[in-house]
Structure formats: structure tokens, C-alpha cells
Amino acid sequence: MIKRILIVLLLTLVILGGLFGFKFYQIRQAESLVKPPPPAVVAAATVKDEQWPSALTAVGSFSPVAGVNVSNEVIGKIKALHFQSGQSVAAGQLLLELDxxxxxxxxxxxxxxxxxxxxxxxxxxxxxxxxxxxxxxxxxxxxxxxxxxxxxxxxxxxxxxKMIRAPFAGELGIRQINLGQYLGEGAAIVSLQQLAPIHLDFTLPERHISQLAKNQAIAATVQAYPGEVFTGKIVALNPGVEQDTRSLKVRAKLDNKDKRLRPGMFAQVRIESGNPRPVLTLPDTAISYNPYGNSVFLIEPNGQDLTVQSRQVVTGQSREGRVEIVSGLQAGDRVVSAGQVKLRNGMPVTIDARPAPGERETGQ
Structure with missing residues (x-):
């Protein structure tokens, strides 16, 4: 009886093994017929050796040379108003009278x-x-x-x-009071800003202190007037460096005769500081910016094919769509400038004959 059972089990195992083997053979045959995916198509850019003028760049904001909220020192009811919102006033001009x-x-x-x-x-x-x-x-x-x-x-x-006058010449803002209103001490009446000239405040890292000096020329651009450059000069450098950020506060003055620049506007600042210097550059589309460090996909030959490898880089200044490469690459290296999202290390790639979309516009 036991012998019969063992024979049945053995036959069962042989049959099942044959079935599994046949299925495995079919699967391997099907896999052999499936073609591998074609290499990813990417745009490539070459690391260029360029000469950049020695300049410092920063971001800043405009502030008035003089700016206050006009207010009253004594209480009283407004008897007469002598100004309109947005009006230009002279120093000492009467603005309003209290009873x-x-x-x-x-x-x-x-x-x-x-x-x-x-x-x-x-x-x-x-x-x-x-x-x-x-x-x-x-x-x-x-x-x-x-x-x-x-x-x-x-x-x-x-x-x-009780005769409220403008403390200096400038531009009035929006009136915040009305005729007949009772004003307590220190009530806000109207904002007064002196727009010409105007200050531009920005900060720079402490390593650039030796490249800064009073009366040094600066150029500023703002989003409100694309393509226009506003010039001025440095009028003050903070005597100390901020301990939290290790940066130096700098103030420049611009004429602003047409009064188009307004306090609070954001500005890109450029300070020329010497002769041109050699730099390695890449289009900014080639850089992957990450919290743990910036990287690129370096294109390397692998026999007859091309593959990519992630490479950490240290970046510097950015100008007109190109980024300075401080370390990590050499002149002539080719990197992926578009299509990085689908890549991984060792993956084969094919280079598109056309440049990346951002480079087509600049002609790089």
C-alpha cells in the first residue's frame, strides 16, 4: 500500500515538474522575443570656457531717502484740508488745519x-x-x-x-483722514516719500568686502521696466558683518529723476569689480538643483553607445541663462540639458540633433 502511494506521489511530482518547466521555457521564449526599449532621447550641452567680466551680483529693494507717515502732535478736529492724494508737495507746505x-x-x-x-x-x-x-x-x-x-x-x-505741514519735499500717498474728523495724538494722516533720489539696499557675502568701496558704480534692473538699466553709486557700507548670515549690508543711491523707481520695488544689482576672468559655464537647464547639492548627467561613451552618469557640481554666478561651474566638470564635457527626469545612472541615451528649448531662444 505504501509503495503504491509513493509511486503516485513520484508520478505527480514528475508531471508537475514537467508542466512548470514547460511554462518557464515558454516565458523565456516570450522574453527573448521582446525588444529592449530604445535609448532615451535627450538634448546635450557642452561645458564652455568663457571670459566673464568680474562683477558681483545681488538682489535688493528700493527705499526712500526720506519717508514718513505724516501725523499730528496735538488733538483736534480737522478744519481744512490743503492737499490731494498723490500730490507732490514742497518742504513746509501746509497740508491741513485743525480747529x-x-x-x-x-x-x-x-x-x-x-x-x-x-x-x-x-x-x-x-x-x-x-x-x-x-x-x-x-x-x-x-x-x-x-x-x-x-x-x-x-x-x-x-x-x-495745529497747522500740519510737510516736513520735506516729496510725493504724498493716499489720504487716510477726512474733513471734520476728530484726530487723536499721532493719528496717521498721509504717507510722504521722497523719490528723487532713491536708495537701493542689498547684501553681499563677506568674502566680497575687498571688492567694494564707496562711490563704486552699480547697475540695477527691475521687472517693471524690462530691458532698462538704472545706474547709481554706492554711498554707504555697513561697518560690521551680520553674524547670522555673514553678509554685509550695502546702500547705493540712484538719481531717479523721472520718479519711476518706487520704494519697495525688487531689483537685480550688478557691481563691476575688475578685469574679465575665465569661467566654465553651462545652460541653467542642465543643472538639477537639490537640497543636498546640485548635479548634472554627464554623457560618457560606452563602446558604440552613449550612457549617462550623475555628477555632483558646485555652481557659481548666473548670467543670461548660463551658470558658472566652479568644480565637478571640465571644458568640453557633454551633459544632458533637457530630459533629465527620465534618466538613471548607466542608462543608454541618444542625443537629439536640436538643442534644448531654452537654448534655442538664446542661440547657444
Whole structure:
């Protein structure tokens, strides 16, 4: 009985083994008939040796030479407005008046007291010569005259503070108050900015300090006016380096006579700093920017084919769509400039005869 069972199991195993072997043979035959995928088609760029003018680049923002929110020092109700939103004003120009009728009435009373104090002092002076009054009485009348004069001056100053004037020449913003409105102390009335000239503030790494100096020329471009270059000069360098960022704050001044540059605008800054220097460059489309470091796919020959290998690179400045390669590549190396997403190390590639889309526009 046991012998029969063993024979049945053996036959079963032989049959199953034959079936599995046949299936495996069929699968291998099918795989052999499947053609491998063609090499990925990519655009290529060559590392170029160029001469770049020695220049520093940075980003900054414009700020006014003088800018304030005009406000009042004393409380009061607005009696008259003498400006419009967006108006250009001169230094000292009257902007608005607060109601000062009560103060003027009080000033008349104080002036009367001042006149009376003067008369008392004059009378005391004559009587002092004849010994009709004591020196103490004369001194008291002199002090009363000074107090009355001070009270008059204080009231005149308060009335003058109710006449709000522009502290400097500039451009007014949008009015934030209305006629008849009651203003508390320090209420925001209108923004006043001096636009011509204008400051441009930016920062540079501490390694560039030796290349900076006062009166050095700068050029700035802004998105609002593409293709235009605005020139100025450096007027101030911060005496110390920021400890958190190890960068130096720099301020330049631009004429801005047409007042097209406005405070808060973003600017690309360029500072010429010496003779041209040799650099290795690639189009920016060839660089893969990652938190752990920048890389490219280097194209290498592999027999009759071409394959790619990822290569870490250190990048420098960027100019007109090209990036400086500080280390990691040599002049003449070919890298993938478009199509990196589908690649992996050792993968075969075919180079497209056309350049990458970004390079077609620049003619690189």
C-alpha cells in the first residue's frame, strides 16, 4: 500500500515538474522575443570656457531717502484740508488745519496778561529807583513777565502745531483722514516719500568686502521696466558683518529723476569689480538643483553607445541663462540639458540633433 502511494506521489511530482518547466521555457521564449526599449532621447550641452567680466551680483529693494507717515502732535478736529492724494508737495507746505479757535481766544487773554506784566515791571522799575518798592517786589514782577511771555509762546506753539505741514519735499500717498474728523495724538494722516533720489539696499557675502568701496558704480534692473538699466553709486557700507548670515549690508543711491523707481520695488544689482576672468559655464537647464547639492548627467561613451552618469557640481554666478561651474566638470564635457527626469545612472541615451528649448531662444 505504501509503495503504491509513493509511486503516485513520484508520478505527480514528475508531471508537475514537467508542466512548470514547460511554462518557464515558454516565458523565456516570450522574453527573448521582446525588444529592449530604445535609448532615451535627450538634448546635450557642452561645458564652455568663457571670459566673464568680474562683477558681483545681488538682489535688493528700493527705499526712500526720506519717508514718513505724516501725523499730528496735538488733538483736534480737522478744519481744512490743503492737499490731494498723490500730490507732490514742497518742504513746509501746509497740508491741513485743525480747529484752533479756542486756542486763539486763549492766546488773546495771555497776550493781555503779558502786556499787564510789562506795565507792572516798568512801574516797579521807576518806583525801585525812588525806593518806594523793595527789590523782592521788583524781582517778582520780572518773574511774572517771564511767565506771561512763556505762556504766550507756548500757546502760539500749540496753535502752530495745529497747522500740519510737510516736513520735506516729496510725493504724498493716499489720504487716510477726512474733513471734520476728530484726530487723536499721532493719528496717521498721509504717507510722504521722497523719490528723487532713491536708495537701493542689498547684501553681499563677506568674502566680497575687498571688492567694494564707496562711490563704486552699480547697475540695477527691475521687472517693471524690462530691458532698462538704472545706474547709481554706492554711498554707504555697513561697518560690521551680520553674524547670522555673514553678509554685509550695502546702500547705493540712484538719481531717479523721472520718479519711476518706487520704494519697495525688487531689483537685480550688478557691481563691476575688475578685469574679465575665465569661467566654465553651462545652460541653467542642465543643472538639477537639490537640497543636498546640485548635479548634472554627464554623457560618457560606452563602446558604440552613449550612457549617462550623475555628477555632483558646485555652481557659481548666473548670467543670461548660463551658470558658472566652479568644480565637478571640465571644458568640453557633454551633459544632458533637457530630459533629465527620465534618466538613471548607466542608462543608454541618444542625443537629439536640436538643442534644448531654452537654448534655442538664446542661440547657444
Amino acid at each position: 484752533a479757535e479756542t486756542d486763539r481766544a486763549e492766546l488773546e487773554g495771555l497776550q493781555a496778561e503779558l502786556q499787564l506784566a510789562k506795565v507792572r515791571l516798568q512801574r516797579s522799575e521807576k518806583m525801585l529807583e525812588k525806593k518806594y518798592v523793595s527789590q523782592a517786589d521788583y524781582d517778582q514782577h520780572a518773574a511774572q513777565l517771564q511767565q506771561a511771555a512763556a505762556a504766550v509762546q507756548a500757546k502760539r506753539t500749540r496753535i502752530d502745531k
